[in-house]
Structure formats: structure tokens, C-alpha cells
Amino acid sequence: MRVVRVREEAGDRFELIDEHGEVDGRAASFVRSLLGRGCSPHTVAGYLYDLRRFYVFLGESGLTLSSFKVAHSVDLLAWLGKIQSNRVRLTSFPAAVRTTLSPTSINRIMAAISSFFDHLVLAGEPGVDANPLATSQELARGGVARRRARGARRLKRVERIPRPLSRDQVEALLAVIDRIRDRAMILLMLQGGLRPGEVLNVHLDDIEYGRRRVTIRHRTDHPKGVRTKSRKERVIDLHEPEALAAVSRYVATERPTNAPSRHLFLVGGGGHRATEALSYAALAKMFKRRCIAAGLRESWITPHALRHTHATWLWEGGMRELALQRRLGHASYESTKGYTRVSDAMMLEDYRRALAVQADRVRNAEAL
Known part of the structure; x- marks a missing residue:
């Protein structure tokens, strides 16, 4: 499968093309719903690239949309974790090392697939009556017991600090x-x-x-x-x-x-x-x-x-x-x-106060 860009006077649009050269109908319906929610064409393209990876996983695993269940989410995470990223990491060795997808990228793909399943449920896709990748928070917001989502998986990601210029x-x-x-x-x-x-x-x-x-x-x-x-x-x-x-x-x-x-x-x-x-x-x-x-x-x-x-x-x-x-x-x-983690003013003030107290204790001890 591949994602193609169609250039039009009204703006670019993106489509997911299957192995027979046909537009995937489910993906096209999903795209219409995304555009209806105000998503930009580039956001739509990102969803389609994530969806293409999911289709590849289904094909390699012998699964279909209707047969994919919560238990398969672990296999999906493991499969995504083996995909090489387009980015390279510089090392002390002469050659750069190509890394795998980061937890943030994997979680984004999982979220995109989850949104796709939500759409399939609303569209009445045969055999898909629930979103197998819904998180406990998503189910709780919908009024469903949290225990129903124990199998849903996401990776823990690093909460990176924004890097300002000096x-x-x-x-x-x-x-x-x-x-x-x-x-x-x-x-x-x-x-x-x-x-x-x-x-x-x-x-x-x-x-x-x-x-x-x-x-x-x-x-x-x-x-x-x-x-x-x-x-x-x-x-x-x-x-x-x-x-x-x-x-x-x-x-x-x-x-x-x-x-x-x-x-x-x-x-x-x-x-x-x-x-x-x-x-x-x-x-x-x-x-x-x-x-x-x-x-x-x-x-x-x-x-x-x-x-x-x-x-x-x-x-x-x-x-x-x-x-x-x-x-x-x-x-x-x-x-x-x-941004509050870059330089926490309250933490810095407490740190300075602690240093001052420590210095006073040292001076008092020396005076004795």
C-alpha cells in the first residue's frame, strides 16, 4: 500500500492506495471525517502513513480489521518497535546509527489507529463493534468501566524539556x-x-x-x-x-x-x-x-x-x-x-535558601 498526494486547485489531498491500485474505501471515509473535523491535509497524510503501517502489520500477522483484538496490541507494539526510523543518531564511531521508532512516534501511531477504529465503529463497519485500542481514560469518558481496557497498551515516553536558545x-x-x-x-x-x-x-x-x-x-x-x-x-x-x-x-x-x-x-x-x-x-x-x-x-x-x-x-x-x-x-x-521544568523559580528559591541555611550551620559549627 502507498499514500499518494493528489494536487488540485482547491489544495492537495491524500489517499491510501491498496495493492490493486484502488483507493481504500475505509481510509477514504476516515479522511473525510478528519477533514470534517478541521484537520489539515498534512495531518491527514500523517494519519494515512500510520494507517498504512497498521495494514502491513495485519497482512504479516494474518489478521483482519474485525479479527484484531485487544490481545494483539502487544504484538503490534513489538512490531512497531522494530521499525527503523528515518532519523540517525550520531555516535563516536565513524558511521551514524539508524535508530528505531521512538516511544512518542509509536504512541502517535497507536493513537491514529485507535481513532481509525472509533471511526469504523461509528460508520458501522461489519465485525467491528468496539475499539480494541481504546485506553482506560477514553473508555471512562464514554461511561464504560475501566476494567474493560486493561489490555490496551501504550509505551511510556520521555517528557522532554523544551530547549531554548541562549x-x-x-x-x-x-x-x-x-x-x-x-x-x-x-x-x-x-x-x-x-x-x-x-x-x-x-x-x-x-x-x-x-x-x-x-x-x-x-x-x-x-x-x-x-x-x-x-x-x-x-x-x-x-x-x-x-x-x-x-x-x-x-x-x-x-x-x-x-x-x-x-x-x-x-x-x-x-x-x-x-x-x-x-x-x-x-x-x-x-x-x-x-x-x-x-x-x-x-x-x-x-x-x-x-x-x-x-x-x-x-x-x-x-x-x-x-x-x-x-x-x-x-x-x-x-x-x-x-517550560516550568526548564527553570522553576520556586525550586530555585528553595535551593538558594537551603544553601544559605547550610552555610549558616557551617559558620556556627566553626565558631564553636
Whole structure:
């Protein structure tokens, strides 16, 4: 089976093609439900790639959708754990080592398959009357006893801490940016905490220079398919002057004046695509090129790392959890709490207090 991209004027769509060259009907129905829930085409593609792996597992195991039960989830986890990842891990040896899928990737695949089974149940798929991969929490929310889900499996994953750039790294990056547009985009992510997709979807009328703020709106009309992640619109105050100054300078001096698009950031230059909205691929390419010029070659330094840096600096500066959550546009505190583990102000204060007490005890002991 394979996932194919079909390019259309209304936008790209993805399909799962079986071994006979036909569109898989169940997957197509699943895709329609995902699009109906507002998922982006790229999210749909991710689901289809995960579903393709599940179909391969069923074929190798001699199972069908209706015969797959909770007990088979252990075999599925073991099978997924043997799949090689596309990423490589650098070692002290001359050659890099290709790793297997991470627990996070495996859990994502399991969640996608679980969503697929939920859809099959709702669609009335013959032989599928329950989701065999539903977790205890999912069943409990549906009013079903938790004991029914004892066989459902997920892997424990590492809760990674967001990695912010240091002040020196930020200064090195900004020092190599000579194009006004690029500087404006990077400063909006760094000083406003915007996601890359949000930066690319900002319109001219979203900027309020007098009130020093930018409004982040949910948009799906980007001609290059870039989408804002969150459906929750928010207002971001920008009281650090550099970002809005760079945006104002870009609009006044560099942005094509004859552009029909209301998107703020365009391709620009003297080519025939100058008035087109900038794509995510172009942003990522620009950022990587700037990082190389600044000597920042770590793989974790991506455009999204600027958002991590913004959030970490605000938390370390004393911003409260709820305020930080609202500024970042997180739907729940679970997404925000990662920044509190980077530098916990309360823990640091307790640590300093403990050191002071310990030092007093040593001085008192020496005085005796």
C-alpha cells in the first residue's frame, strides 16, 4: 500500500492506495471525517502513513480489521518497535546509527489507529463493534468501566524539556540576518512567541502598531497550505520595540506594493513569484541557512525553538503559568508546564535558601 498526494486547485489531498491500485474505501471515509473535523491535509497524510503501517502489520500477522483484538496490541507494539526510523543518531564511531521508532512516534501511531477504529465503529463497519485500542481514560469518558481496557497498551515516553536558545545564540543569529523580511519574521517568533504557521498566516490588518499588538487568527486560506495550529484566536502584545519596528520597516521598504495578497510575508525579490505568500518550506530553508551562517548547527535549533526561547525567558522573568498559557495559545496547561521544568523559580528559591541555611550551620559549627 502507498499514500499518494493528489494536487488540485482547491489544495492537495491524500489517499491510501491498496495493492490493486484502488483507493481504500475505509481510509477514504476516515479522511473525510478528519477533514470534517478541521484537520489539515498534512495531518491527514500523517494519519494515512500510520494507517498504512497498521495494514502491513495485519497482512504479516494474518489478521483482519474485525479479527484484531485487544490481545494483539502487544504484538503490534513489538512490531512497531522494530521499525527503523528515518532519523540517525550520531555516535563516536565513524558511521551514524539508524535508530528505531521512538516511544512518542509509536504512541502517535497507536493513537491514529485507535481513532481509525472509533471511526469504523461509528460508520458501522461489519465485525467491528468496539475499539480494541481504546485506553482506560477514553473508555471512562464514554461511561464504560475501566476494567474493560486493561489490555490496551501504550509505551511510556520521555517528557522532554523544551530547549531554548541562549542569549549568545540569539545574538549570533540576529547578527547574520541582513534581510528586513527575515528579521521581522524571526523577531515575531522570538518576542511574540508565534508559531511558524502563525507568522506565515499574519495579514496586514492583524498588526496594530499604535496598540503594539498582533492578533493571531485561525486561518486555512494560505495559498501554500500553511495553517495555524490552534483554533483559539488570541491577541499578542509586543512591548519590546524591535519586532514591530522590523515589521513596519519591511512593509514600508521591502514588501511588494502591488501584491494582491493580504498576507504580511511574501516571497519578494524581483522574480515572477514576488507577490506570492511565503511557504513554510521557504521559511525553514531560510532559517537553516541563517543558522549555518551563525555557526548554529544543532539539529534542535528550528524556527519553533524561537517560541520555546520566548516562553522560557518569560517564565524565568516571573510570568505566571496561566498568563503564559494564554499568551502561547495552549489549549491546556499540560502543554505549558514543560517550560516550568526548564527553570522553576520556586525550586530555585528553595535551593538558594537551603544553601544559605547550610552555610549558616557551617559558620556556627566553626565558631564553636
